[in-house]
Amino acid sequence: MPSAGLVPRRVAQLSALLAMFALFTAQIVSALLPNIPVFVAASAAGLALDTYLQYRDPGLLALLGKVRFDALVRQLLRDMMILVGLLRIDGIDPLREQAPLLIGLCVFYAVHFACQGVSVLVRRSRTLPIVTRNIDASALRLSTAPPRILARRQAHRLLTFSVPITTGLLVTAATQDATWGGIGLGASLTLLVAGTAYLASWLLPKKRAKNEQQVMEWLDGWLEKYRPTTAMYFSGGTSSAYQANMWLSTLSQLEKPLIVLRERFMVQKIDATDVPVICFPKVSTMFSLENSTLKMMLHPANAAKTSQVLRIPTIKHAFINHGESDKLSSCNPYAKAYDEVWVAGPAARDRYALAEVGVEDKDIVEVGRPQLAPIRPYAGPPTRPFTTVLYAPTWEGWDGNPGNTSVVLAGENIVRRLLADEKVRLLYKPHPMTGSVDPRAGVANERIKAMIREANTKRSGARPSAEAAAELTRRTADLDKLTSTSFRSSADEMERMLLQGTPSGDREAAIAEATLAWEKAYWASFPEWEHLIVTEARPAIFACFNEADLLISDVSSVVSDWLSSEKPYAVANTSGMTETAFRTGFPTVSAGVVLTPSAAEVPALLEAVRNPEKDHFTQARADLKEHLLGPSDPPSLVRFDAAVRTLCAKADDRRVRMESRLAAEIPSPRGAADELTGEPSEAEPSDAEDAFSSAESR
Incomplete structure (x- = not known):
């Protein structure tokens, strides 16, 4: 059963679609009769309705695109009907007056397709192999995005730039004067050619970002300079970001933390934080972490792409989950893929033992729930009237x-x-x-x-006074200013990277303070x-x-x-x-x-x-x-930090063992030559030299 607000919207959408088809029908019939007043009115109203819906309800028009009746087809049909109508109107010479209009219209569509090609090239040039946030990436030659109507909105561009053409042709139909059609065509062509040239300027070296190899070299340099030790890895759908956001305050307390994401859209789904964020859409780019100082990763959720990062042998992995309950989902067998499973208390340890999903007790670490610190303890029965x-x-x-x-x-x-x-x-x-x-x-x-x-x-x-409502409005504005970044509608991924560079000041402390003030104002406003x-x-x-x-x-x-x-x-x-x-x-x-x-x-x-x-x-x-x-003492955050340091130490120990083993398995080039000749190397003295050194030391 649809909600009450959904029914009127569906009715309005259906009415808009029926009106569009009715206008197309009226345009076709009036062009063939011909009936100039109806023809002009139906053509103008059809373009106006199409343009309005494109800006106000693009999702509705997307349904038409699924049946191959998209904006391009609709506008071509609309222009064709106008030309048919002009042929049926006496007083307009088809060869001397209408033919130039037809040629001009073909040129307009050719320029439109050229602009679309340029927009594809621009978008590709602005799609970097990684996406960052809270990192100064100005060295990558980041630039602001071109206007969205030119770079990303093909339907909006076609319909908007068609307005002068359609207006001129309809005035020609009403006055039998082809000059107006020529003026409309000239205006649309001028605007579209200028827009295409302006869009193409983003392909010039000054506005073009570095290539993939240069970007990854820059990232390697940043990782070497920042030297992260602990990262939170997250992958998921649009509605799952809360699973990562609940750990932000805890993560920010660690030394040199990092957030690693896999989906480009998720970069903006993560709440306001000072922790650096890197998104690796491709597995190949993510493996740059293998040679970094990163020692361990925290995983608040299981995802299909988690198995990809588990391949990195230099990093230890801990599953921290996004909440614990008695549901079976809290004992997912996938948890045995991690080095350790961090749980709140003994109950979760018992839960894994009973579930028998392959997680060994030695790999379970009790760390409490650090993010529960803001919850106030019980202070007795209610003292308020309600x-x-x-x-x-x-x-x-x-x-x-x-x-x-x-x-x-x-x-x-x-x-x-x-x-x-x-x-x-x-x-x-x-x-x-x-x-x-x-x-x-x-x-x-x-x-x-x-x-x-x-x-x-x-x-x-x-009811609370007007001052309470005003206080909530003021606190909301303060909090929104801290937690959200205002992007213009044309901003793309690269521009957001440019604007979300290195954060200034301790933003998380300011957000926590502003949130408390907002909550107080919120409850007081009711x-x-x-x-x-x-x-x-x-x-x-x-x-x-x-x-x-x-x-x-x-x-x-x-x-x-x-x-x-x-x-x-x-x-x-x-x-x-x-x-x-x-x-x-x-x-x-x-x-x-x-x-x-x-x-x-x-x-x-x-x-x-x-x-x-x-x-x-x-x-x-x-x-x-x-x-x-778990126990209240020591506090959960202390236990969590201790678990981080312990797992980092295990990662360090493994690296030392692997380096020693590798050094033992790979002899030096000089040593290999000595094995062939039977001569001792300079690094390894002969028995005679050892005896001489021993005698000398005695």
């Missing part, structure tokens, strides 16, 4: 297991029970991938949102009685943790992270298992309340949150926290 409940269900997953998410079978019941309590303030933060696999989850998600919006209409009370639907990247899940008194979630890493606060929580059981089996199968549930699909347990759960003497899981949560996340 008990804030965070409902953060996970998504449906790939395996179709109904127990993955509570949204479908229990979500509406959970929300209905919470909204029935007048002293509850609900924060609803669904997983961003909800509904991506099972449409029922998307439908239930929309219904839950509608329930929350309706509940808000039934509440009233004092009345404390208003339910909130949180679907944007901000506020982050940890900020919601700090605002909430109770968490309701599913079996996911959200529960493990929440336990660092030791606040009460509940987990929905939609798996069909009994409560005993559910608790046994999923240890993270053992210190929380289990909710059935009917959510009948919610009132008692809220009562226990408000009255700690009725909370029977206080000590269990503290014990489970240590079991899942």
Whole structure:
């Protein structure tokens, strides 16, 4: 079932397509009759609609491209119909007046194709073998990008530059004066020729970047100067960048860190950071890391391209995952491909042992979860008028297991029970991938949102002042300025590399401070009685943790992270298992309340949150926290740093052993000659010389 906002958009898109075909039909019929007013109006309206959609809804026109009715075909058909119409209009000499117009139109299309060829050459010349960020790459002769309409938007260029031609030809049809058509053709040709020449200037040496060999030599020099020791390797799809972003703050604390990516688009998906970023789209370029000072790599996710970097023998690899839960995905057999598997605490060690996926216990290292530091600890029962409940269900997953998410079978019941309590303030933060696999989850998600919006209409009370909203606006602008780079629409990969050179100052500390200020302003901008639907990247899940008194979630890493606060929580059981089996199968549930699909347990759960003497899981949560996340002392970041240094030392030891073995296996050229002649080498004295030296020393 499509969302409410999607239906009007689909109707508008269908109406636009029908209007386009109706205008083509009117143009053809009126050209053959001929009916000059209808002909002129249909031709002009067709070009105007096509150009408008090209700028406002290119995705819709992309559908026409799939059936080979793209912008070029549409414009050729439109111009052909105009020429047919001119043939049918009395007063225009076909040979003396219309023939030059036809020739001029052919020349225009020839120049258009020439411009397209130049644009391909320019794009290729601006595609470097690597992409960087937070690295000064000015030595590569980086330059700003040409206008996008010339370099990358063939359809926009054709339709935009066709406007003078079509206008001139239509005026000719209305006045029977071919001069207007000639003026339109001259204007379009002049603009297109000038644009092509301007675009071709990016092929000149001054604007052209260095070739692949020169770029890789520059990178080798930068690596030698920077001397990285630890890198985070990441590869994935457009929606998976969060898996790497959650480790940025931890990575930035290490000495000489580096981020290694494989997909070009991912360079801009990584959040604001001072850590240098290098993207290696090709395997051959990535192997330049083999001769660098890099000792180890951290892997927050398994990906198809991970196997490629594991081939580099000089680098040690540690799997750090992007969150731990009781799901089988947290014990992927692929983990045995790494040198070590870093987990939060003893629970994950036990999980791997039970899973029997080939990961040996000696290769598991407990490092805690360093990124959980911002989560505030439990400070007692709610003291505010409203008990804030965070409902953060996970998504449906790939395996179709109904127990993955509570949204479908229990979500509406959970929300209905919470909204029935007048002293509850609900924060609803669904997983961003909800509904991506099972449409029922998307439908239930929309219904839950509608329930929350309706509940808000039934509440009233004092609202924050206008100053609070103004403060949030100011804090948002400050944070956006720190976390985002403003690129003009024409900016390409090379221009972004130029603009995202070496960062100035300690940006990450400034971002952390600005984020805290933004979060404070965000919560203050809403009345404390208003339910909130949180679907944007901000506020982050940890900020919601700090605002909430109770968490309701599913079996996911959200529960493990929440336990660092030791606040009460509940987990929905939609798996069909009994409560005993559910608790046994999923240890993270053992210190929380289990909710059935009917959510009948919610009132008692809220009562226990408000009255700690009725909370029977206080000590269990503290014990489970240590079991899942490890001890609080030493801090997780200290343990993580120690694990990094230990694995780097193992990489150093291996290099020393390999160098010694290689030196022993490959004799020196002089030594090889001595073996043939039987003469001792200068580096290795003869027995007589050894005896003489010994006697002399005595």
